[in-house]
Amino acid sequence: MVKRLVVIPLLLLMVLSVSSCVHLKEYQKSRLNDSEMALGNRKVEKNELNFESYREAASGANAGKTGGGCGCN
Amino acid sequence: MKKIYLSAIGFAFICNLKVSAQVRRDSVAKNNVSLYSPVTSDTTSYNPRKLKVDEIDFVSSFYWQNGFHSAVTGGIGTEHVTDLSNGLDLHLLWQGNHNNINHLDVGMGFDYHTAASQAYVSKTGASSPTGTRIYPSLDYTHESAKTGNTIGVGAYYSGEYNYQSLGTDLHFSVKTDNKNGEFSAKLQGYFDQVKLIYPSELIPASTTTTTSTGTVITTASGSVISSDGETSYGSKKNIPSSPRTTLSAAFSYSQQINERLQIMFLGDVVGQHGYLGLPFHRVYFNNGKDTVEKLPSSRFKLPVGFRLNYFLGDNIIIRTYYRYYQDDWGIKSNTIGVEVPYKITPFFSISPFYRFYEQSASTYFAPYEEHLPTDEYYTSNYEYAKFNSQFFGVGFRIAPPKGVFGWQGLHDMEIRYGHYTQTTGLESDVVSLGLSFK
Numbered sequence A: 001m002v003k004r005l006v007v008i009p010l011l012l013l014m015v016l017s018v019s020s021c022v023h024l025k026e027y028q029k030s031r032l033n034d035s036e037m038a039l040g041n042r043k044v045e046k047n048e049l050n051f052e053s054y055r056e057a058a059s060g061a062n063a064g065k066t067g068g069g070c071g072c073n
Numbered sequence B: 001m002k003k004i005y006l007s008a009i010g011f012a013f014i015c016n017l018k019v020s021a022q023v024r025r026d027s028v029a030k031n032n033v034s035l036y037s038p039v040t041s042d043t044t045s046y047n048p049r050k051l052k053v054d055e056i057d058f059v060s061s062f063y064w065q066n067g068f069h070s071a072v073t074g075g076i077g078t079e080h081v082t083d084l085s086n087g088l089d090l091h092l093l094w095q096g097n098h099n100n101i102n103h104l105d106v107g108m109g110f111d112y113h114t115a116a117s118q119a120y121v122s123k124t125g126a127s128s129p130t131g132t133r134i135y136p137s138l139d140y141t142h143e144s145a146k147t148g149n150t151i152g153v154g155a156y157y158s159g160e161y162n163y164q165s166l167g168t169d170l171h172f173s174v175k176t177d178n179k180n181g182e183f184s185a186k187l188q189g190y191f192d193q194v195k196l197i198y199p200s201e202l203i204p205a206s207t208t209t210t211t212s213t214g215t216v217i218t219t220a221s222g223s224v225i226s227s228d229g230e231t232s233y234g235s236k237k238n239i240p241s242s243p244r245t246t247l248s249a250a251f252s253y254s255q256q257i258n259e260r261l262q263i264m265f266l267g268d269v270v271g272q273h274g275y276l277g278l279p280f281h282r283v284y285f286n287n288g289k290d291t292v293e294k295l296p297s298s299r300f301k302l303p304v305g306f307r308l309n310y311f312l313g314d315n316i317i318i319r320t321y322y323r324y325y326q327d328d329w330g331i332k333s334n335t336i337g338v339e340v341p342y343k344i345t346p347f348f349s350i351s352p353f354y355r356f357y358e359q360s361a362s363t364y365f366a367p368y369e370e371h372l373p374t375d376e377y378y379t380s381n382y383e384y385a386k387f388n389s390q391f392f393g394v395g396f397r398i399a400p401p402k403g404v405f406g407w408q409g410l411h412d413m414e415i416r417y418g419h420y421t422q423t424t425g426l427e428s429d430v431v432s433l434g435l436s437f438k
Helices: A002-018 A043-055 B002-022 B038-045 B116-121
Strands: B052-066 B081-095 B101-115 B130-143 B150-160 B163-175 B181-195 B208-211 B214-219 B222-227 B230-233 B241-256 B261-274 B282-284 B290-292 B298-312 B316-327 B332-339 B342-345 B348-359 B387-398 B410-422 B427-437
Touching: A043 B052, A043 B081, A043 B387, A043 B410, A043 B427, B101 B116, B316 B342
Parallel strands: none
Antiparallel strands: B052 B081, B052 B427, B081 B101, B101 B130, B130 B150, B150 B163, B163 B181, B181 B241, B208 B214, B214 B222, B222 B230, B241 B261, B261 B298, B282 B290, B298 B316, B316 B332, B332 B348, B342 B348, B348 B387, B387 B410, B410 B427
16 A cells, blocks of 8 residues: 555656656756755665665665675674 | 556657657757766866876764574574674776776775674574674776766675675666766676585584594684594684675666656666575474575576656755565565755755665565475575565755865765664664765
């Protein structure tokens, strides 16, 4: 239920955004170039991604590591 | 799941069609800004001829957890862990021919941990409960000044007492003609060695050898040479190891939708083979006897996801993430993350975040004393149990134009705290400090 509540609106937003997928000029990108808007992980998140991959069975699709290291403990 | 795949593929395709229809190629040829990695985009106007240190990043984290389902003791017992992790990354760059830019990233990490359950690799709790890990890395990337496309290679090493990992990758990225979209791919290989350190009461007879100086037995804490009843510690070189190989291909496509919205689709294909369990994880059968966990020698993982970031108004940003994961050990999972940075000033932001995760159990998992001796594979590692988890916290970021605390060299500082809970009873906290120097 929680999954549906979040995933369905996000998918709808993706579909709706197709209609506004346009070429942007440089002066229109000030917000997109804000460091908080970066589409990657924050550097300070690095160790959070590590412990999540060791405590949970799923990993990947997050630009993090997909192997290497033990996480034995 | 099919809806997500089809939406992702169709969306990327339609965006490219629309962009091609609306924009003349010659009108975008001068566009040199890369949205995908804003930090490196600045380098198009910063072209040092000689090798220069562009940025130094330092990240330090302290992690601590408590739980009562340790895999070392068969799914019962303390999971208390503390881990202090420190990493330093140097980003170097220099200008090559035709104004192309070369990037070199040199990283070094060092962890120190304590794990209460580690002591119980030995039946009596006499094994060392502490350990260290060192993990250097090296990455070279060549960036075309004309197109913004990149290609590069990387190498990593991770070394612990009982586990060594050697990794390498080949990566590249290609921007769309108008540079509003970017496709990237990374092919990775990890070649690991797992030291076969068994619980003291389960050391296989094959690892016990008799030499002229005594009997060499593989134990949790290294090789023990027993001679006439006396015991002394020998070299760990005598402990055999088993290989584990991980091969993966990671793909992503990012697209700017409008002035406030951008999105990225991610997908990995991961294959593992070799020794995929850990030799000091116990399993207790329903007849009370214990053994070492046994898992298949191959695993195939398929995670796919997307990120969607939206700039709301003038000072609120909404960062979202979703991932679906499936593997051939019977695990399916969903991950949803939301972070909302609020810019109190242009140089100071506060970022509350929340992450929800849920997974189904592996077909090879059963709790303490619930496996049958006739099972082909068995583990009581709660990493493979059915559970959900929540992770929430807050981050603070400061990046004043005159430097943090007036120190020009320190251009960015982040502090982040998070609390993590699992329905298995595991709870943990992590606090991190990130510093960026220019």
